[in-house]
Amino acid sequence: MAGNSFGSLFKLTTFGESHGVAIGGVIDGCPAGVNLDFDAIQHEMNRRKPGQSNIVTQRKEPDTVEFLSGIFEGVTTGMPIGFIIKNTNQKSKDYSHIKDVFRPSHADFTYNQKYGHRDYRGGGRSSARETACRVVAGAVAKQFLNAIEINAYTSSVGNLCLEKSYHELDFSKIESNVVRCPDPEMAAQMIDKIKAIRKEGDTIGGTVSCVIKNVPVGLGEPVFDRLHAQLGKAMLSINAVKGFEYGSGFQGVKMKGSEHNDAFNNDGTTKTNHSGGIQGGISNGMDIYFNVAFKPVATVMQTQDTIDKDGNSVEMQGKGRHDPCVVPRAVPIVEAMAALVLADFMLLNRLSKF
Amino acid sequence: MAGNSFGSLFKLTTFGESHGVAIGGVIDGCPAGVNLDFDAIQHEMNRRKPGQSNIVTQRKEPDTVEFLSGIFEGVTTGMPIGFIIKNTNQKSKDYSHIKDVFRPSHADFTYNQKYGHRDYRGGGRSSARETACRVVAGAVAKQFLNAIEINAYTSSVGNLCLEKSYHELDFSKIESNVVRCPDPEMAAQMIDKIKAIRKEGDTIGGTVSCVIKNVPVGLGEPVFDRLHAQLGKAMLSINAVKGFEYGSGFQGVKMKGSEHNDAFNNDGTTKTNHSGGIQGGISNGMDIYFNVAFKPVATVMQTQDTIDKDGNSVEMQGKGRHDPCVVPRAVPIVEAMAALVLADFMLLNRLSKF
Amino acid sequence: MAGNSFGSLFKLTTFGESHGVAIGGVIDGCPAGVNLDFDAIQHEMNRRKPGQSNIVTQRKEPDTVEFLSGIFEGVTTGMPIGFIIKNTNQKSKDYSHIKDVFRPSHADFTYNQKYGHRDYRGGGRSSARETACRVVAGAVAKQFLNAIEINAYTSSVGNLCLEKSYHELDFSKIESNVVRCPDPEMAAQMIDKIKAIRKEGDTIGGTVSCVIKNVPVGLGEPVFDRLHAQLGKAMLSINAVKGFEYGSGFQGVKMKGSEHNDAFNNDGTTKTNHSGGIQGGISNGMDIYFNVAFKPVATVMQTQDTIDKDGNSVEMQGKGRHDPCVVPRAVPIVEAMAALVLADFMLLNRLSKF
């Protein structure tokens, strides 16, 4: 029950630390017969990789995925798909200064207490580097999902918030700017904001929104494995996430039932969609949409007071190459986790009827 | 992988429909040797049961739990704990009018599409009646958890929002009023609000907040089974929940890293607690706190236009006995689910070290 | 991970002790739409129940199953199927003499050491009474399995061994005698043998064989969840089982590859079937057949020397009502477990292809 697997039928198990030889994973349960587009997979990797623009960490990692099994002549065989991504740019010496130090709001203290020791280099297993494996698996899942469209985008950076409904946005513009906000004006402001924050040696939080279209009716397994519960878990398992809401979300609490209820059209679609595409924990065929809150990155380029493992006060200098704001690179991770959830529920839904 | 089990080591499996003979469950994995206080368990049941006050549904169910196994001479034996709660007040005739009708924003449509048919009486399995089983199991979990204190309370009803930090609240007052808000003045307003809404034949949403104290360091299993990810899933699996945030939550996205970081004291505690008691997915010993958003109940006592299973437009009268606001009765359910999550991670944490 | 669940998709969780109020279980994952024949289910219960003949325990239990959920108008709904079987004939006083005593080759010692205390009445959870729940679930699984035929029978009692191949047997005669051996002459000898053993106050072991016909090609999930591996686990999880072999089994080790290989017919069937219907862990459409070894029941009606929980030597009188040979009543249990395994793999096989 160690927590390195996600999903029940379309299942990803990952391994690897930030500064080890390689990270990697196993996708077990991908059905046989999926014709894989490897360029599409690498494209997703490139959206997540460090060094892709001037508002993300300048660490350079090619993040090339090597598939080791489960694919024959380009087609999945139903066997487990093993893959690795080599760590090419570890610079382990960068991290010797944190060997015995607990960085504030990092996982250093908790890992040390729980496991007795830890691989401190680059945050070890607690580094967001592991999310590269999620993107690999999510990219495979997307190909299994076929017609289902998953679009995530940056919807806020600090207090800059895109107030428009997703219906007013043109998703084809998401990749047109480095912050991945489909509204060009807001995108420009967000980019300026992040650059300013970086100059301060500071970091800032933000929000990623996600819209999923063409979802078949029937995904979700009540009572505990409701579709949105598993989506929520998926998102909350991503580094730095502090909150999740879907459909009407936290705003919905202020509404009356008579306003919130989504009246039916005669074809089973609904006139409004406060339900966010999920009723009773099961997809109803309408768009699924949700928001994910990311806190500011804990690594700041400023001097901080902290403690070492013996409880002594120490002063810590900000070092290393880190993201001033994780949100732009989080966009493909949110999509990947959504794809994994949907792939799992697509398979589960094959079991509903005799 | 049908979704009626929750937890990995301290595991609850539930069954039962709103209007069947009985609902019930099995708790598998509760260690041997827990001396059970049955009055405390029934007390939790009474906090959730219908008919307990004039702001909740007037349906009457004694909700008496009968334990069938796994307990000998009052002490758990390590064997599965089976239990049932008889349904005594089904009034199945109340529901014949919805046999072929899909109620707006209910699970009628999705269950029908997914499973081909459904037990429509009282919502069947999709009814919040199943949460009674969660409360039983949560009450057992609480006794296993010993010194850990879990306090949930109503923090908003509609747009009435308790803005105070939980540090300013006296949790001993939660049960002093029927809405379960520890601030007496706000409680009075909330009660008035709910009564007014009920008079309109309408419903309203709200928020439950929860604070967990005395949590040992080390609970949580990264990278996927982070403590807050599993808490989030637990809460999102409760009927009518639309959102979850912990620690700084959605507000945290607006902060800078330098503000958000929780500086250490020399003993490993932190000066602030924006992390919400969880760092890197693992409890750090500080208070865990989170908010859960509940939408307004879909059953309103008003006439609504909807469709039947053949897609014909029909007019539906509001009938039955329902809650104008679920939040007061959701408080013990939130606590129960939190207890189940913690019990599971307590057991998982026994496995961390050689 | 407490061990009271069996199966991954068609999953049974059981609870209950020999002398508690009731035993019961939950079947989670049975697809919606199975039209249940309740008489057929009770028929299976009657094949297992005590007191059915003069060669089994004379304890009387009606073993009536009560379904509590998951079925609406006689048809499964896809929701968890909860059920209980009341214990009506506990006679708990019979067992006070073993309260502090460890019976030889029973589970008393190991349960006490593992859990610290135990429900000693009638063996508590370790009693074969729990297998009644397996028979309920297996009977439901059989109805899901439709055309697949599962026939188990007694193939040996002590050193009386039915040497005939199953092809020479008429399975319609299995239920024609109380020992459930389809060969009438051998059956008569076995019955005499069991009666003689009972007169001695002793018990005897035996073997159950099982043949499964009309299995579709494709059941089994290598590399670990091979069809025969899961069948083996299923059988070995039944009380008193000491061994499992399928196809050529232990005799097959003496063969050469050139003899053992099953040559193909042009339609993909095989000329011989040493493989026992399973190749590479996956069913090939030929008959599956296997043998299960049951040791003699540990409860003998003779005086035995043993120890109490403090390690003192004590003399123990044989008391209670027990089976001189478990094999006749084990036949429906073997079938039930086989049905559960096949139902699970039928669902799993829905996931193999895109």
Next chain:
Amino acid sequence: MAGNSFGSLFKLTTFGESHGVAIGGVIDGCPAGVNLDFDAIQHEMNRRKPGQSNIVTQRKEPDTVEFLSGIFEGVTTGMPIGFIIKNTNQKSKDYSHIKDVFRPSHADFTYNQKYGHRDYRGGGRSSARETACRVVAGAVAKQFLNAIEINAYTSSVGNLCLEKSYHELDFSKIESNVVRCPDPEMAAQMIDKIKAIRKEGDTIGGTVSCVIKNVPVGLGEPVFDRLHAQLGKAMLSINAVKGFEYGSGFQGVKMKGSEHNDAFNNDGTTKTNHSGGIQGGISNGMDIYFNVAFKPVATVMQTQDTIDKDGNSVEMQGKGRHDPCVVPRAVPIVEAMAALVLADFMLLNRLSKF
């Protein structure tokens, strides 16, 4: 639920085909703090590897394991342990002749039917090559198990059967001969037998026996996850296994209860051990012993009639480099699987008591 994971808490997931780039796996759940002896791990690999003697396949593979994660400064960190073993000697051309042919008693037919296509090179995933990953994980498990001693050995080859009780054997002699039989005289006969069989271009089955000493009381999780049920599943999941028996096994069925019962000594040990160290599904501290039956390898160096994927009759020549008898190389695999089972139950047993 794809079947490439084994274990619940100490969990191995494997991937890889015989002729892919590499095979590998992830061990998730190994507690932090195990000081690994890498030479001991490679030693186990060498016991399984091809080409080690003149009675096994002459294929040459160095089978060097590369650990990628989960270990820091030689000590496990509690993080998932990823590893790969490169395939260095694939000779894929050897297998083009079986591309469209179904070899008798191989997995070709069943894989093709189940998955629609397959990696036919060297048997792909169905090759026993995947057991190398089990040996890696088993070797790690052994180091976690500490004082527990697991000794497997060849107990029969064809009809040459070592009749001696394990008490009469000197386990230190197991590795003194290439067939891994601790009785030197019998070993010599077995070796001659295998050489003769190989000369015929044929193969032969055999039996591996295993004895586990120093097992603590309390391992096993009834009612379904009995210790021997999981051991049985583990063994039956190994390629070519047809049967499993423990303790008195299939011979025990002939005994009377009064003979079979293991009388207690005052310290809780037993005078005899027909129970095979397991009572009620839980270890009782006595030696665990069991037998595993392996069929003859299906690949023979003789001409066989078979069919191609279109059902046409074809003649197939024996080619490739294969084992005339798998038993000598199966010895370390049996030990590895036993170690994985015990490691899992050691962790599970940490959960039994409050």
